[in-house]
Amino acid sequence: MGLPSTAADYRALAQRRLPRFLFDYVDGGAGDERTLKANVDDFARLRLRQRVLVDVDGVDTRSTLAGEACSLPLALAPIGLAGMMARRGEAQAARVAEAAGVPFTLSTVGICPLAEVRAARSTPFWFQLYMLRDRGVVSALLDDAWAAGCRTLVFTVDLPLPGLRHRDTRNGLEARGVAGALLRLRQVLARPGWVRDVALGGKPLRFGSLSSQVPDANNLDAFKAWVDSQFDPGVTWRDIEWLRTRWQGRLLLKGILDVEDAGTAVDIGADGIVVSNHGGRQLDSVASSISMLSAIAQVVGTRTEILIDGGVRGGTDIFKALALGANGVLIGRPWVWALAGAGADGLHHYLTMLQRELHLVMTFAGVTRISDIDASCLDAVSLYQLAAAGAPSL
DSSP states (O other): OOSOOSHHHHHHHHHHHSOHHHHHHHHOOSTTOHHHHHHHHHHHHOOBOOOOSOOOTTOBOOEEETTEEESSSEEEOOOTTGGGTTTTHHHHHHHHHHHHTOOBEEOTTOSSOHHHHHHTOSSOOEEEEOOOSOHHHHHHHHHHHHHTTOOEEEEEOSOSSOOOOHHHHHTTSSOOSHHHHHHHHHHHHTOHHHIIIIITTSSOOOOGGGTTTSTTTTOHHHHHHHHHHHOOTTOOHHHHHHHHHHOOSEEEEEEEOSHHHHHHHHHTTOSEEEEOOGGGTSSTTSOOHHHHHHHHHHHHTTTSEEEEOSSOOSHHHHHHHHHTTOSEEEEOHHHHHHHHHHHHHHHHHHHHHHHHHHHHHHHHHTOOBGGGOOGGGBOHHHHHHHHHTTOOOO
16 A cells, blocks of 8 residues: 555554454444445435536635634544554644544543543643442542643433444453453454554553542453443433533534434533434444434534534545534544544544645535535435435425
8 A cells, every 4th residue: 555545544454453352442343333334425425516617715614513613623533542553643633633623532442541531732622431330439530630720521322232243252351350451462462553552652551531449440351341331221311401510511412313302402401412423332223323413414414513424434424524513523434533543633634635625625616605505515316315314394
């Protein structure tokens, strides 16, 4: 392969460098991965309208997300274990994101702690959290995030239980004890470069933000056992009401895939929603994120900020999401692929390519501002085809 240029190129590099169980943890999805595939395929169904002889001098990709000025309407999504994909991965990504002018979101189950990510930047970052059974841990994490300067909380609501991910089972990530450890060890030894750079090249690999809350946070098996015990299928909107009173900053609810749920999220006081199926990692055979976006935007788009994740791979996808009513997008797998495959330089190059592609698409579509992008920029036939594929009426 020559020099990497696309998300697919960086995915190939990451696959070569990461132990199998880590690559598949990021790359894989739930069940037979139909929803994972649909997230990408349904973006591809949409066609653009190309316009000519329009004055497109001065195209501007700048926007605002959660009250923050951005170079393009994109944020880096929270990724668990990102610090195992590259040396101090969350801190590196946070630094690159700031340089690129886009928000970065730290996962609750990230490797780098809040303080380390804060030290890597001069501006605030976002923090992602789940509703755990132990509300004391939730409260403590909220306090820690606020003290670290976070003012935007991305709260994941589609995780009552973890999805059934067959790749994780096959690779030993779900197995505790000697058998799983030996299987993972064999995969680690097959990637000596990763061992030198990540496992031995920096600080100990432990779950940083939870290290003060969880016993044995540096032990993968013990940590997973604790996390499994913390999933709470009994969480309801009342818990989100409590969260809204507890968190002083902006609150984005991530994991909304239903029009009725979107309306409830707004009514309960969320400042924004992320239309998401968890990257196809939770329940297989649900709708793709992009196929649900328009219907949700039609109902709540004037009342709240709408972001979307799942299937965004290039600047063209960003444009399509904006055309269907999103204010911006989150990318997950692609930024990890770029960082794992080519380091900070790779991630910086990938983000630069996203902005360049978005600029190009806007030029050929005949729009100069993000606010000019709407459904009229898309081909009507492809909108119909997306609806026919299983989406609500567009």
